[in-house]
Amino acid sequence: MPRPRIATIRDVAALAGVAVGTASKALNGQGSLRAETITRVRQAAEQLGFVANAAARSLQTRRTYTVGMITTDTIGRFSIPMLIGVEDALGAGRISVLLCDARDDPIRERHHLEVLLSRRVDGVIVTGRRAGTRPPIDAGPGVPVVYAFLASADPADCSVVPDEAGGAQAVLDHLATLGRRRIVHVTGPAHHHSARVRASVFPDTLYGAWSESWGRQAAAILLARGPDFDAVACGNDQIARGVTDALREAGRRIPHDVAVTGFDNWDVIAEASRPPLTSVDMDLAGLGRTAADLLLQAIAGNPATGTHTHPAHLVIRDSTVATSA
Amino acid sequence: MPRPRIATIRDVAALAGVAVGTASKALNGQGSLRAETITRVRQAAEQLGFVANAAARSLQTRRTYTVGMITTDTIGRFSIPMLIGVEDALGAGRISVLLCDARDDPIRERHHLEVLLSRRVDGVIVTGRRAGTRPPIDAGPGVPVVYAFLASADPADCSVVPDEAGGAQAVLDHLATLGRRRIVHVTGPAHHHSARVRASVFPDTLYGAWSESWGRQAAAILLARGPDFDAVACGNDQIARGVTDALREAGRRIPHDVAVTGFDNWDVIAEASRPPLTSVDMDLAGLGRTAADLLLQAIAGNPATGTHTHPAHLVIRDSTVATSA
DNA sequence: CTCCTCAAGGAAAACGGTTTCCTTGACGCT
DNA sequence: AGCGTCAAGGAAACCGTTTTCCTTGAGGAG
Numbered sequence A, B: 001m002p003r004p005r006i007a008t009i010r011d012v013a014a015l016a017g018v019a020v021g022t023a024s025k026a027l028n029g030q031g032s033l034r035a036e037t038i039t040r041v042r043q044a045a046e047q048l049g050f051v052a053n054a055a056a057r058s059l060q061t062r063r064t065y066t067v068g069m070i071t072t073d074t075i076g077r078f079s080i081p082m083l084i085g086v087e088d089a090l091g092a093g094r095i096s097v098l099l100c101d102a103r104d105d106p107i108r109e110r111h112h113l114e115v116l117l118s119r120r121v122d123g124v125i126v127t128g129r130r131a132g133t134r135p136p137i138d139a140g141p142g143v144p145v146v147y148a149f150l151a152s153a154d155p156a157d158c159s160v161v162p163d164e165a166g167g168a169q170a171v172l173d174h175l176a177t178l179g180r181r182r183i184v185h186v187t188g189p190a191h192h193h194s195a196r197v198r199a200s201v202f203p204d205t206l207y208g209a210w211s212e213s214w215g216r217q218a219a220a221i222l223l224a225r226g227p228d229f230d231a232v233a234c235g236n237d238q239i240a241r242g243v244t245d246a247l248r249e250a251g252r253r254i255p256h257d258v259a260v261t262g263f264d265n266w267d268v269i270a271e272a273s274r275p276p277l278t279s280v281d282m283d284l285a286g287l288g289r290t291a292a293d294l295l296l297q298a299i300a301g302n303p304a305t306g307t308h309t310h311p312a313h314l315v316i317r318d319s320t321v322a323t324s325a
Numbered sequence C: 001c002t003c004c005t006c007a008a009g010g011a012a013a014a015c016g017g018t019t020t021c022c023t024t025g026a027c028g029c030t
Numbered sequence D: 001a002g003c004g005t006c007a008a009g010g011a012a013a014c015c016g017t018t019t020t021c022c023t024t025g026a027g028g029a030g
Helices: A010-014 A019-028 A035-049 A056-063 A079-092 A107-116 A164-177 A193-199 A212-223 A236-247 A284-299 B009-017 B020-028 B035-048 B054-061 B079-092 B108-118 B164-175 B191-197 B212-225 B237-249 B286-299
Strands: A066-071 A096-101 A123-127 A145-148 A158-162 A183-187 A205-207 A232-233 A259-263 A276-279 A306-310 A314-315 B065-070 B094-102 B122-129 B145-148 B160-164 B181-189 B203-206 B233-235 B259-263 B278-281 B305-308 B313-315
Touching: A010 A019, A019 A035, A019 B108, A066 A079, A066 A107, A079 A096, A079 A123, A079 A145, A079 B094, A096 A107, A096 B079, A096 B259, A123 A284, A158 A164, A158 A284, A164 A232, A164 A259, A164 A276, A164 A314, A183 A193, A183 A236, A193 A205, A205 A212, A212 A232, A212 A236, A232 A236, A236 A259, A276 B020, A276 B278, A284 A306, A314 B122, B009 B020, B009 B035, B020 B035, B035 B160, B054 B145, B054 B160, B065 B079, B065 B108, B079 B122, B079 B286, B094 B108, B094 B286, B122 B286, B145 B212, B145 B286, B164 B191, B164 B233, B164 B259, B164 B278, B164 B313, B181 B191, B181 B212, B181 B237, B191 B203, B212 B237, B233 B237, B237 B259, B286 B305
Parallel strands: A066 A096, A066 A123, A123 A145, A145 A158, A158 A306, A183 A205, A183 A232, A232 A259, A259 A276, B065 B094, B065 B122, B122 B145, B145 B160, B160 B305, B181 B203, B181 B233, B233 B259, B259 B278
Antiparallel strands: A096 B094, A276 A314, B278 B313
């Protein structure tokens, strides 16, 4: 097969009977051309199925309309909503996303970064979990970076993080409004940054693991400790689900006897619980969108600095407020 | 600030005192050069922090070392492991992934495809869920496409799909080996392709939804129908969890009285169940790796055709075989 | 009838690499 | 001494666009 070589702008120009420069102008609406010429060129392009070579274009324009997204820990449940938000915000500007998974390996991260730089991405979004901050990456001059979810250790960098403390406070306020006074917080490992931040607003905290079985265990501990609690605010939805299961099976009515709340608003867990869980939604998609918007701003020459906090909100379900049904 | 222009190969050549062509050869190990010259050039590159411009390079070599990944339905739980597998297989070949989320919208899909073509990607991986097959995408000549998870409607295209029927059969065999004879299958909506395929090996099926609450409902139905069942094979892990919860609460011992199995091996659900669920693992990461490998083959000039089936395997936990503990 | 202006479009220089082809010496052989 | 061979590296073409600058001819003003 002669492999029908992919059409270039030269082919288009030849077919339309103009010079390549003219064809380029016609396709991009630059310069001053007769309307008839423009349509002639456009038709020729259409006919040949011409699609401009992005590499050639970006060589000239020094813009790639590409951003890199590096997830430092493995890409997982939290990255997805953010990714969707990022895609959403960037897609509108016809910008594509190069996804890199560094898997918590600095070597891999360095490698990915180098690839991104060689591709001359217009910007980089760095995301990840675990610790409270992370060492900034060195993208060199002229390549803006926005950190999402996990802030850069350099406060001058631009970061967007969820308002975890605010979310926890919203839980506390909600429970207080419901008249709950004896509130216990059950959360993940004490060395985990999110656990500590979320716990900071609660007077009484049990640290453990991020799992349902720890939730069940914690409930047992609480029951053994005595019946003097009327609300359990949990560090994530899995713990909350474990707590509700164990309390329910011990005869406690939720929310009548004890109100329970989760964190993350992970629908699969929160909605399947009995009763469904009131939970904090960190709006990760919105956070991703915000990060992408800030990156676009920076690319356009208006870099933002500092750590921005993205609001979380409470989603109220039956585990704190029984529906009249 | 004078913005220290990013170094080009010309700068490197000048610093090393050679011609640009020579610099290129030194950096890529082409042509015949003295060892001393090569190190001199490499040092110059190092010193300037030179990173070759990928756009310029691909213009010449007609390779972009980029593949596009289009998820037709929104990128979700199933895409992630595949994405990781793909990244894994491609990363070894220093190939980057452009991620596109078409959100089940043909217009969006067409748009993304056009972007990918303009970027002259070396190949495309298409993934998605829902139906059994999907209309092939038109990537034009010379751009290989591999369909992952969801096969192309054109049997001549290259697709990789999980062996759902095989997984279901493995469940059936496992239960049979354990001596279970009265097996009921509880699964998702009948119009869902995966539900029907997985159900195909079972004699007795209840269709419903992919949720825990349907699982609980189904268990109630079974209990009402009579006690003549000794195993419930479920269409996914959520249903299985609902079933185990309801059966346990009704006093049935699992696995002693009734064995229960899930499907998908979604750790968060399967391991948190009481008891933990025996489940079918479709090895999505492996599937993604296979798809990527096939794509690499195709890019190298050895395209594979037809629909390939990727084996699933059973992960056995306490919901069918109680541990001696 | 000149001269100027201006719209329309062509020619060519970038952009930053890779690759082909050519030149130059040095060397070995007769 | 003359010739061919070969290693080393330079010069320039090329990849496919965009953009700048230049040319041309037509129309309007004086």
